[in-house]
Amino acid sequence: MNVKNEPYKVVLLFNANNIYDRQILKGIGDFLKSHHIHWNIYISETLRYDTTTSFRFDCDGIIANFDDPEIADLLKHVQIPIIGVGSSYHGTSSYPNVPYVAADNFAIIESAFNHLCAKGISQFAFYGLPSNRYCRWAGVREDIFKQILAQKGYEGFIYQGMSTSLDNWQEGLDKLSKWLLSLPINTGIIAVNDARAHHILQACDRAGIKIPEELCLIGIDNEEVINDLSMVSLSTVKQGTEEMGFNAANLLQKRFMKGNVPVSPLLIAPKKVIARRSTDYRSIQDPYVIQAIHYIRDHACKGIKVEQVISQMQISRSNLEIRFKSSLGKTIHAVIHEEKFNQAKYLLLESSLSIQTISQQCGYPSVQYFYFLFKKRYGMTPKDFRRQFTTLKSAPL
Missing domain, CATH: 1.10.10.60 (Homeodomain-like)
Known part of the structure; x- marks a missing residue:
């Protein structure tokens, strides 16, 4: 048993400019408060890990978001106790060799799909992200969408679009609008996250497509800022991010106290679907x-x-x-x-x-x-x- 008289020094490596990371951090805090545990915590003042800053591993443990490949690379050969959080993957070989708490992507996409089905939707589409090492989770969600459709006997439509920036934003909306106009009426779209769902709402407004009367849309994350900026309130899958942070902190504390914890990934299911106007669909033909x-x-x-x-x-x-x-x-x-x-x-x-x-x-x-x-x-x-x-x-x- 490893017991210290002073608080354990813990580094949190996250890019908390999104609700996903912020809620994981909240879950870590919830664990510490509920168990009356005091850690000496370091997290960047910007809540974002800066890869240009040299990092000294003067700490007792680390909780890090392994969806960020630069953070994963940084920690690859570190011997300090590490707990990873991030996305779920198809096989065990895709996970880091550390105790890992993962968002269950299959359950996330299945929840979105079932919500659309319950609304009477029978045609489905997926708006994802171009493949790159910084968003492997997006490719996993796209593959799961294909898998669910194959299991259910549906055909689907998939569009990855562009990685948008200020320079190509309008071009991306134009191309997205064309794809949306090509979809059959009453198609239900699952966006890979709320940010991409917001693109669809903008493109539909641009193309004169009515949401939810002509197309239905559901995102993932329950990003409140995105919803506040959208003219049509966005249905979304709320992930179990706070539970992920809680479990990650629990694993690190057990690592401090007992020395070893299981390395096999712990999958956390989404909390619920938050139904808003974008899926308030009624099967109307007139x-x-x-x-x-x-x-x-x-x-x-x-x-x-x-x-x-x-x-x-x-x-x-x-x-x-x-x-x-x-x-x-x-x-x-x-x-x-x-x-x-x-x-x-x-x-x-x-x-x-x-x-x-x-x-x-x-x-x-x-x-x-x-x-x-x-x-x-x-x-x-x-x-x-x-x-x-x-x-x-x-x-x-």
Whole structure:
């Protein structure tokens, strides 16, 4: 047993400019707090490992993101206790020869696929990344997508696109738009991560493709910054990143105390699918209803009435009402109010806006009227809804 009187010195090597690494770090912190363990921790002030800076291995242990090949190369011959975190791979030979905690890529892609299937989708596509050593995980996810489709008897569409920069950003969007326009209507797209999903939302807006009425989209990571920047809220797979960090810290502490821990990778399944508007798909074939729903989604909170929807479609009210009843079993008026409530619920859960501001943004003439209608529909006030479901959302899974 290895016990020290002073805290163990631990180095964390991560590039925490994304939610994936940040949540792993949070999981490490959760372990230390829950077990009342004190480590003397070093992490770069920028939260990003700088490969141009010389690194002295004056520490007792390291937890590092092995998805970064430069970090993996740096640690290849280091004898200090190391715990790796990163992506899962196809075979054991692809893993580093250290105790390793991995995001279960098969379970991640399967979760996204099953979510689309549950929405009634039967055509699938995958938007990945060009192959390179810095994103081997993307190639693994693409291969798993192919594997799942083969198992289920589906054919799919795959596009890797370009690695984008400020110089080629517009060119990349143009090419992506052409690929999206080539897809059959009602295709469900799995993006390799939320950043690539955001590209699709931009390209669809550019090409006039309606999400989710014509194409459905789900990303991976639950990157809140990406969702905040997107006009259409993005459905996503929330990875078990905090659990990964928790387990990595646990393995390192066991290594300190017992000397050895298993080297075989520990796979961590995703937490859940967070369903938002980008997969709020309804199996509708009527082009007038598709167009009307898209108009309602974009304008319901601006106080539109049924007459404005009719005017936009340029067909008779009775004709469009019949089409809505046939396709949705609902009136146009009901769909408008449903969209306003959906937006209100989204803002109550995903933003810190005041209820009065949410009431105004959703097109209600007064906050009192908003309270009255919301309680009539859901049996609780907007304040109670926010308190109840925000607590459930933040509770450990």
